[in-house]
Amino acid sequence: MTKEEILQIFADTAYVRTGGSEEEERCANYLVEKCAGMGLAAAIETFPVETATVRRERLTVDGREVTGKGYLCSGSGTVDAPLVYLPNTDPCSRQDCKGKIVLIDGHIGYWQYHELLDSGMVGFITYDGDTHYADRDIDRRELRSYVSKGRKVPGMNINAKDAVELVRAGAGHARIELEQDETETLSRNVVLDLPGRREEYILFTAHYDSTSLSQGAYDNMTGSVGLLAMAEHFARAPHDYGMRFVWCGSEERGLLGSKAYAAAHEEELKKCALNINLDMIGSIMGKFIACVTGEEKLVHYIEYMAAELGWGIEARQGVYSSDSTPLADKGVPAVSFARLAPHNTATIHNRYDTADLLLAERMEADIGFIQTFAGRMANAALCPVGREMPENMKEKLDYYLLRKREKK
Numbered sequence: 001m002t003k004e005e006i007l008q009i010f011a012d013t014a015y016v017r018t019g020g021s022e023e024e025e026r027c028a029n030y031l032v033e034k035c036a037g038m039g040l041a042a043a044i045e046t047f048p049v050e051t052a053t054v055r056r057e058r059l060t061v062d063g064r065e066v067t068g069k070g071y072l073c074s075g076s077g078t079v080d081a082p083l084v085y086l087p088n089t090d091p092c093s094r095q096d097c098k099g100k101i102v103l104i105d106g107h108i109g110y111w112q113y114h115e116l117l118d119s120g121m122v123g124f125i126t127y128d129g130d131t132h133y134a135d136r137d138i139d140r141r142e143l144r145s146y147v148s149k150g151r152k153v154p155g156m157n158i159n160a161k162d163a164v165e166l167v168r169a170g171a172g173h174a175r176i177e178l179e180q181d182e183t184e185t186l187s188r189n190v191v192l193d194l195p196g197r198r199e200e201y202i203l204f205t206a207h208y209d210s211t212s213l214s215q216g217a218y219d220n221m222t223g224s225v226g227l228l229a230m231a232e233h234f235a236r237a238p239h240d241y242g243m244r245f246v247w248c249g250s251e252e253r254g255l256l257g258s259k260a261y262a263a264a265h266e267e268e269l270k271k272c273a274l275n276i277n278l279d280m281i282g283s284i285m286g287k288f289i290a291c292v293t294g295e296e297k298l299v300h301y302i303e304y305m306a307a308e309l310g311w312g313i314e315a316r317q318g319v320y321s322s323d324s325t326p327l328a329d330k331g332v333p334a335v336s337f338a339r340l341a342p343h344n345t346a347t348i349h350n351r352y353d354t355a356d357l358l359l360a361e362r363m364e365a366d367i368g369f370i371q372t373f374a375g376r377m378a379n380a381a382l383c384p385v386g387r388e389m390p391e392n393m394k395e396k397l398d399y400y401l402l403r404k405r406e407k408k
């Protein structure tokens, strides 16, 4: 794939494509066409996802309207209650939230959400954006079903500048009015097979969806382009192991595409020797990393290979917040590759995630390294990566997938 072709794909996909939206479907079709252009037949696999249409959303604080967006799937209704800002949500702080609407920093996590509900929270407000940015953007967030587990109170998301003003003013009383229709729609995975000489195969993944305000160029059209480039390469290069490429939908909504894929293909995953996941590569700035959810030997192999090739890398064992995780949870050893830019040179999940963060030469180089690694695994006399998931990784998977709570 040439630099011009890479840049053209970013130009063609410079639009928001949230999981389950028409734009996500448009991008899935685009990826199928791109494969067809290389003489390869990719297929779309649909899976159901929750969705909601907001009919009415309004946040009033001390009689003044504050611009906000209601949390999708957080239920409908009106709550009128004292407002409290809880920078900490430890047991002592939580004593203060009974019968109140709670303003918290960052995202609302599973354990925190249920603790706040148990302590009597009746509604919640989060904020995003950045007080230093010129925009007043507000992301459309959702209360994920695996977070709410059916316990819903209305939530609003506001801009960071307004959150600061509310706290500065000592805001005392809030009213959330939220009406929404919660339904189901379809999201899509795009699947391409390149059969090898043996039955076992390597599974490549990268998500192509974005969050609500983002073109998702860096996160993660870069990884999607990486998969296209490798599919083009390996369609013409010999490989003993088969290869399957999956462009995942709805990753930004909680890895829904890879979870759906793992559930639908559980039996076939027993023949999967390795998952290679790409999530954010090719940025102008930033370090290259490998995160291995599998045996530690693979970390060392990648480090040795990188040194041999003169490639800078930081490799470690861990659970990556990306599509590799549901596959690793099915026992597939996984490695996620990424180039992580410092936050003051590239931010994601907002309007600033555009192709301006990227360099075609860096894309080519990052893809080149990953392709070399993939080629070695695919042409190994026996792919040496152990299928046994180490205990420390199983434990981390339990934490990430909310089966167990990590003691901080």
Ligand SMILES: [Zn+2]
Residues within 6 Å of the ligand: 207, 219, 220, 251, 279, 280, 322
């Ligand atoms: Zn991503």
